[in-house]
Amino acid sequence: MSEAEVPARESNWFGHPAGLSILFLTEMWEMFSFFGMRALLVYYMTMHLRIGQEHASLIYGVYAAFVYFTPVFGGIVADRWLGKRNSVVIGGATMALGHFMMASEPLFYPALATIALGNGLFLPSLASQIEGLYRHDDPRAGNAYNIYYIGINLGAFLAPLVCGTLGEAFGWHWGFTAAGLGMLLSLVIYLGGSRYLPPEPVRSEAAIRTRHPVDRAVMQRFGFLITVAAIVVVFRGAYEQVGNTIALWASEGVDRQVTAGWSIPMTWFQSLDSLVVFTATPLLVIRWARLAKRGIETPWLKKMAFGAAVVGASYLILAAVAAWSEVHGTRASWVWLLGWFIMMTLGELYILPIGLGLFGRMAPEGFRATSIATWFFAGFFGNLLAGALGTLWSSLTHGWFFVLIGLVAGLAAALLYILGLRLGHVETREDASAAMVLSR
Template sequence: MSQPSNWFGQPRGLTILFLTNMWEQFSYFGMRALLVYYMTTMMLFGQEKASSIYGFYTAFAYFTPIIGGTIADRWLGKRRAVIIGAAVMAAGHFMMAFESAFYFALATIALGNGLFLPTLPSQINDLYKAGDPRRPWAYNVYYVGVNVGAFLAPLVCGYLGETYGWHYGFGAAGVGMLSGLLIYLYGQRYLPGDQSATEPAAPAVPGSHRGRDTFLLLLGIGIAVTIFRGAYEQIGNTFALWMRDDVNRVIGGVEIGASMFFSLNPLLVMVMTPPLLAMWKSQAERGRELSVMQKMATGALIVAASYLLVAAAEAVSGGGRAHWLWLLSYFVLFTLGELYILPNGLGIFARLAPPKLGASTVAAWYLAIFAGSLAAGQVGRLWSRVGHIQFFILLAGIASVAAVLLYCLDRPTKNVLARAAPQPDPEDLTDVPEGIARPQNV
């Protein structure tokens, strides 16, 4: 029998993971919305230095999961890793209230993130039996949780930071992290127990999805996503500066704080996800649904188009401040592209994880984000050296290169996923609710 379900036809444990992740993302995006502004105004760092620190911080935050995932799989177990990681991150956010602890606070958050980040989503697979058709769609539901927290964060942390002082905004991020920890502790009974870390992992079967082909596939996807992140991560870096300095943000006679516009991205994720899933379901029923790599490649191209739109806004404004409608249009395109690429990428890594190595395999997804964040920090240094129009065209080119690479991986991905797919349990098929599409192809 499937576990009892009470939310979108999914196991109750997914709700706990959703809410825990929501508050963790509130803390991360709340701090991210303030970080570049804080460095350039409060700490008086130059743009190039602030961009480099931002890039190194985000990269380090996505490098530590490689180590943290291994520690969780071999020694701590997923539950303890989440609890310890959340507590350490909360401490780091509160340290941001003290200027003298700035670098130490960033390092503390990144270290806690190393334990937390790979172990939380890797528990999604454990909620389902093999072959349960609800599992691939669970990542889209989980991704909404990411964006509920990301939506609230700039409104709360951004408002407090820009209105009452940066330290209030950072403190609110810490409170959010503690809230996620408490929810996770409360919901333990809805989550599956950890597999014994001392039991050997299942050996790779020649020709199976756990072999050489899978490794090469994930490596190829990781390289493509690394390139994509070089453009994508500019949203919290150079794009934040453009939004602050080059956009007319006066609406109804009131100038809206730049950091608060970051809420548009997660708000649009929540608004656009249901119709997007409905569209994919309709396409699947007609046998026309895009494969997972085709979706990811399409997403990278849409993000490229969003940066071309910003380049057009710069050209039209002629050196003045662009109208805020350009900003809104950018966020619509950018978010649509994000929905095509990021949840599908995380889902691929989680679905192909070997037994008892779930956290480590999911951590490999964050390794691509680590490398991409490093690249984004260096790309961001060009902001002060080239014209803004040329800079945004460059970002569109970077995202387009990633799209080509992802499309080239389409056939290998279909082959690997076809070998990996177990036969569904007929009993589980009866539990799929109306409105949740069953995956028709990969």
């Protein structure tokens, strides 16, 4: 039975298969561990290890890049040899080990490498199981990615509040330990709920060639997806500043004082992105569903272009705030940073979850983990770009730096819009149900 033929399983999780609940919770706690460590990383390097800002930003960018690079090979290994379940278990255990290693200063660089390697097996193997929960013509499959994305961001929301607070209040190593415990909990949930997940497809390369020949249509589809991924690289160069230079600005350029005796911890701002995601996503899904019933369906590439444009505009507004603060020799109010996170994240919702769903739905049979890995591969080059751009933080004023980042996001928006005009017909070649999902 192919992944597309696996019957949907009934569940009380908003009417979706029970397996989606397991994948949701597994990914939530994996993201708790990942973003918990990320919320501490730049501060740990600059404040504890005394690494210079430029060097720390570069390390951050390279690490984040390899977190998205290893899934390319992990997806191939999962599709061909290990299978998705074994890949998730081995990858998750490796990531947990890496998080615990972060508690030891001499193991700092090996720990980063261990987390990146484990993530390579875990990330594509988990997300690629979503499609196997639904029949090919099941209309619920489209919203499944939005629900899954909420799980990602719920864990990312909790992580800075827990790991960040422990790190700031009791020591960085306590925060890293909490991240490791989150990864272990993720594995326990996955193993406990594995009976609700789709069965492993045939992984033999010969069988895949026989059942799913790599014809011209498949190559054209992959070529289209790679083009989209290349543009998303540019977008991520701007978006991935959230855990890098935005975190530094929250520490250096923002007045976090709320009352006479209390200031907002700098790591807490890292939760705002995720908070907006899981509060705004249901509203957007409802809105898109109502528009679809009225026959109004915006092409998904235009949605992605709109999202990138909103992110670019948010950086330009932040540039004006930062420039005004610098001219007047003061710090910007934390309210501006709050408003920026809301605007930036609303733009994110029009590009990242839609892109994830696109790569899942357009994946040829037998290559689903590989296709999902291709989407995450954009994060590799995107984080390298973000790290390189971050090295300019100390040489430019904050205002001009944010102008630069806004222009980078704007370039991505323009490229996505042009691609939609030139290659938007690729969407119409999909079957009716896939086209319906992708346009949501």
